[in-house]
Amino acid sequence: MTPETEQLLRRWYMGQLIVLFGAAFIQLFTFDGGVFFPVGGMQLLIWGLLAWWPAAEEDQAQWWRLRHVNYYVQTVLQFTLLPILLANLVAWLSQLSWLDEQGLIAVGMAYLMVAFVPVAVVVTKPIESVIGRIAVLITAIFSGVVSAQQTFLILPNLQAPSVFEMVSDTGILGALGFVIAVGVLLRGWGLTGPSWRFNRQAQTSLVVGLIVVGTAFSLWNAFSAGGSWTTTFTHWDFQLRSATWKMFLSGLEPGIAEEWLYRFAVLTLLLQAFRHRRYQIDWAVWLSGGLFGMWHITNVFAGQPLSATVEQIIFAATLGWFLASMYLYSGSILLPMVIHAAIDILSMMASGSQTMVKPDVFEWQTIGATVIIFVGITIYFLTGSRRQVIQAHVNQRLSAQ
Template structure:
């Protein structure tokens, strides 16, 4: 078991190591290799990393200390972007490719766990509920971006970093500690004992059909939906990269949206008579809107269609999580859905939608919303309420 004392020692050692490497880089840039920009970056890093010792202060109630927790949560997750750039440059300059790849492999593995001290000592001590909500989004985005850096030779490591799978795993590990410290119960990894086997079987069949349809249905009109299938893999597919990308989306997005955000929404709405309805709706709305981030890499029309599809998909994913009582069902569904689409198209981006795509979207919206409504009404609602009680979502966490 990782105790707070051990985490404090971990943070101290980790910060000291970063500090020593930055000091070395600063000395090198000043006296050996004159470079104004490099020296300036190293100096800023030196200040930011030095301030990270301040999270060891145990006086969590002070307003100044509370402000510092926000600053340090942001600083500690942001500085590795520059820190690992320094390390990468040093390795390339002074070692061969074999050593560089080996060291970066160790760093890649370590990055999955490196933000645990930040989560326990800084982010976990933030007390304002809206501050927590905003920090979650920042940490999620920055860890995903920060997890990518160039790997010189190894194809597997390149795929790991480019796909953001390391960032997704790092976010899951970090927020496991953070959410527990905020009073939330971590997700279950097995199905609820109250789930109907018949309904579970129907859900599995639906998920398989939906994933296959997303990737391999080749219809260009409503008449060919049931007959036009093309089970092919795009010739330009990098299967390793696409698989890891789909896995990263499944883990990261479902953990963020269905565990972190949905839990927050359920707590915020705990006094509402329509708690479950509004939490599910808002979770789906947020999930849809964040897909506007894909706009720079694909046509706007494709992004709008994706946003609507993700919005109703998010509502379905939320009800699936609440009914089954396990995050595994969501991760598996999301992973298989994205993987089928990616390996069929050979890309993680969407093409411009056709008129038929918009017509098909209407049916998808109706089917998703219909199934979502079914999972949280009637006898299924009792199962949802039972699962919420097990997760402690009927108790005040703030």
């Protein structure tokens, strides 16, 4: 990232702060006779000053520790609350101007796809710890950006059309915004973007085999109607109980955002961190998949049964290992994106639900079989000539940074 680009993003960041915090101060002062202004205004002022601090260019070495703590604090606060500040601005403009409220809402939802870019560069880029970078990526940044449009519409005085609410609930716009913000952020950290083209050194037959396995699993996972080993491959139900745009976009969102997070960002950071270790690729693949699995524990808070969540954690970890080896060997991030999206889209449309139900005994058995298959495939690609292809691809990507 050139100094000119960083300076431009810094100015964007400051302008965004001034507009959003200015509108918030005005709303506090005018709402209900300003009764909340003394306390709320003071809190907003403190936050605003701390939010301005990362953009200050003068040398502040004596405050190094406090400043770095503030990077984490501001990352959490701004990636979480920026949509609310923007919603407040839209609500204020809709009351004071001739502009159409629905048009303002549409502009606000679109702007949120890029609004986090200056925040990422000014506030999050200075974080140097690999653990810290991964931690903020999989928590505040992912949840904040992907759910930004949904958070934006949380204010009761914004009356959005139902189609806007549907799109915001799916998180698809947030997923695209996440791709943009994290792509710029990793470039700021000195890391290159993911590869899109297939690796020429990879054997075509093995890449086709990975595609076949991923496709077959997607179909079996969604449409198998058997309740035992004797019927699971012979009884099928191809009915789509909820073939709606909402289900399609809801399944597409993790295929984009989660793959961009775990197979690109987290995996790249781990490969960079372990670049001088003998088992660089092994550490990166197994850790990234493990983090991907553990992240699904949050589904408990969405009302999903604990046993179903444990099953999902195990499945997600093994799927993460499979998709990581698929990406590193094939060389294209599109492949795990498509497979992941297909798994989620088909399963959501077939079941009519976005959450899992309590698993029975046979489902636990199938999870065990899935673990064996996916772990076996991962080990296969992390050994022998396949590993050499992966190592060459990794070395090429890291050397380009």
